[in-house]
Amino acid sequence: MEVPIDSKPRWERxxxxxxxxxxxxxxDLFVERGFASTRLEDVAKRAGVSKGTLYLYFENKQELFKAVVRDNIVHSIGEAEASMATSDASSSELLRSMMMQWWEEFGATRLAGLTKLMMAENNNFPELAQFYNEEVVQRGNALIASLIERGMRRGEFRQVDPVLVSAILCAPMTMLIMWTHSFLPCDVNHIDPVAYLNTFIDMSLRGLQLTPPVGA
Amino acid sequence: MEVPIDSKPRWERxxxxxxxxxxxxxxDLFVERGFASTRLEDVAKRAGVSKGTLYLYFENKQELFKAVVRDNIVHSIGEAEASMATSDASSSELLRSMMMQWWEEFGATRLAGLTKLMMAENNNFPELAQFYNEEVVQRGNALIASLIERGMRRGEFRQVDPVLVSAILCAPMTMLIMWTHSFLPCDVNHIDPVAYLNTFIDMSLRGLQLTPPVGA
Amino acid sequence: MEVPIDSKPRWERxxxxxxxxxxxxxxDLFVERGFASTRLEDVAKRAGVSKGTLYLYFENKQELFKAVVRDNIVHSIGEAEASMATSDASSSELLRSMMMQWWEEFGATRLAGLTKLMMAENNNFPELAQFYNEEVVQRGNALIASLIERGMRRGEFRQVDPVLVSAILCAPMTMLIMWTHSFLPCDVNHIDPVAYLNTFIDMSLRGLQLTPPVGA
Amino acid sequence: MEVPIDSKPRWERxxxxxxxxxxxxxxDLFVERGFASTRLEDVAKRAGVSKGTLYLYFENKQELFKAVVRDNIVHSIGEAEASMATSDASSSELLRSMMMQWWEEFGATRLAGLTKLMMAENNNFPELAQFYNEEVVQRGNALIASLIERGMRRGEFRQVDPVLVSAILCAPMTMLIMWTHSFLPCDVNHIDPVAYLNTFIDMSLRGLQLTPPVGA
DNA sequence: TATGAATGAGACTTCATTCAT
DNA sequence: GATGAATGAAGTCTCATTCAT
Structure with a gap:
């Protein structure tokens, strides 16, 4: 890393x-300890710098957290939005593939700890809560809602309230994270996340299908 | 209460x-502010005693928190178990009525704050997390799972994995609580809990119905 | 001091x-070092208590300072207002006696350090500046202005603008403090404050007298 | 500049x-914010250089401060001394015109901020206080004192102590600066400096006049 | 039992100063 | 000479916990 590839002096790179x-x-530390319990001194120490250096790059603790969220979550929502816009798969398949991909690339990773963190501490940090709600929750929901609308528009899904349904579809995914980061360590009946997601998607797609089953 | 006298932990005696x-x-205060932000002085003040008195009854803040959770959490589930056993309604109707009743009698009340609290703080209280998981999460899930099994047994629901489906059915209910106690204050698209639950139940029942829709 | 005169336990008294x-x-410390340079820990140490104890009695550093000002300055302005109201001396004599008394009881004491402090640091602490201006400067000026008006009303002084004149009359007194607390240590031509004040009062009273001198 | 090359202090060379x-x-910044609140980074930024560069020219913050005072304050006094020596106006008029001119050319300008600054921070820099006292305060006072003596010599003023009176005459002028730079922002009863000065000069000249008013 | 004054470790944040480049 | 990233001491304020009464 420290090899001077370009002409900049080392300390400038x-x-x-x-x-x-x-x-x-x-x-690392936010996920491990939560927001309030993470000491900036420890963040600095882990990065191999002094406390003061943090403040050269981030105005304060909350801005540091926002930057972490932006760098890790907000950014990937944009990609998902783009990939949905260009897909020509059926809405059912698109929904399934997006959810599974979301799990692989977010839910199953260390990043999901940020979701758990926000659910846990948002009441104590209203500014962070608002930021996260606007940048992550709302955009995530909107993405799913637009997928529902796509399915209805294309005659694949029956008519439903896309806002409510997207909230419903997001809930088990968030819960999966909460379980993973909360009760998993003490849960003896480990639920397999992939099986859980597949079952949920199956059930949801049936629930969304155009022609109601006989006798419903 | 039901525990033999000698087996009670000291704090309970x-x-x-x-x-x-x-x-x-x-x-009140833990639900309102979370664990870290609740000051013992405020707890004492609200109870009309002095700060020092708290320490006569609880060794420290963490023990107080544990006592609160233990003292409040377990009660409602037994009743639900009993009422399910005696009902002869269709499983669809039973599922819907139990969920709506759960919302009215728990989710919409102050007690739901404990669910949010447990999700938020369980990492800091592993022992408590295990207790909560066993006494609440597992029993709640088992209750729903037995309802699914009842529906399958009676030919009302198609064959599914009752454990996975019960986890799926519980997720939006828990999320409803999390939203209510977390992002609701800053969420502009307020979701109506009852509409949310009804939409979710509709969708789930369709997804559980025996005859799959044409073309699925 | 610690003898239990009343029934209160010692720690309560x-x-x-x-x-x-x-x-x-x-x-002591504010006067000695100024506001910004005074560390609360030192204040606590000098009072023989710990840092935290300060916060049992004063919300923060600024409130502590305000309390010091209230306890030492504001309070004595009230007395001066009262004593002026009841005096039946000539306005000239009243002006002189009030000024000399002010010097003895305030200007020449340690308290005057607070005036110096405020002049020095008010720009950095706007809230303190406003407080001091309202509670001390304005009230002090108003007191002198009302004395001027008394003199004019009773035909002792010629007609002047009482606000301007009171500002003028206050200026040398304040400057006396600034000198005493600033340049005195290095000023070789020490000015005798009492002589200074008397000269100033003489000059001012002549300047205020009803009949202008011949040839003015 | 006028000093022989070798006697210049190093910083000046x-x-x-x-x-x-x-x-x-x-x-600019010292006047605007005072000594303690001025950050060297801001000074560097305003000069268009980096923070480190400051330390190439000034040993530390205090030396920079001293240099500013030396560089800005001493100049004007010499001019005033010269202009008084050549005037043939009446001493009253001379006093008035010098004071008004002083206000226009110094008191009302940004430079006056240095006076306020010196009064504010001198306790933290005893060496600087002495320098300022000798070079500015004493010389200014001596100038006014010689004007008083001129008036007495020419039979225009009554006999007074010129040192005390010059101190008295300087006080409101300094106070005018202190007010302008201190409480003006929060002072609702804004005093017009020119009116203030005129009132003060009127009053002082009456107080200095040869023939005491009737009944004094 | 009950009190509540007192403690003191610990967190965030600022900024004069240094030094490798 | 010039840079600007990095440092780390210092200061304010909080609050769980203790203990004399």
């Missing part, structure tokens, strides 16, 4: 690398 | 009027 | 004494 | 364009 090192250290 | 007042005050 | 001990310590 | 830019920037 250092400046470019610093924020990422700090964000990585902060992500 | 001293129970008389005073500790109950403290627990009530602590419940 | 301590609570009554504390604020005064803290205010005394704070006055 | 390096003077070229850069230090002047730094001093100008420092003057």
């Amino acid at each position: 250092r400046k470019d690398a610093r924020p990422q090192e700090l964000l990585a250290a902060a992500l | 001293r129970k008389d009027a005073r500790p109950q007042e403290l627990l009530a005050a602590a419940l | 301590r609570k009554d004494a504390r604020p005064q001990e803290l205010l005394a310590a704070a006055l | 390096r003077k070229d364009a850069r230090p002047q830019e730094l001093l100008a920037a420092a003057l």
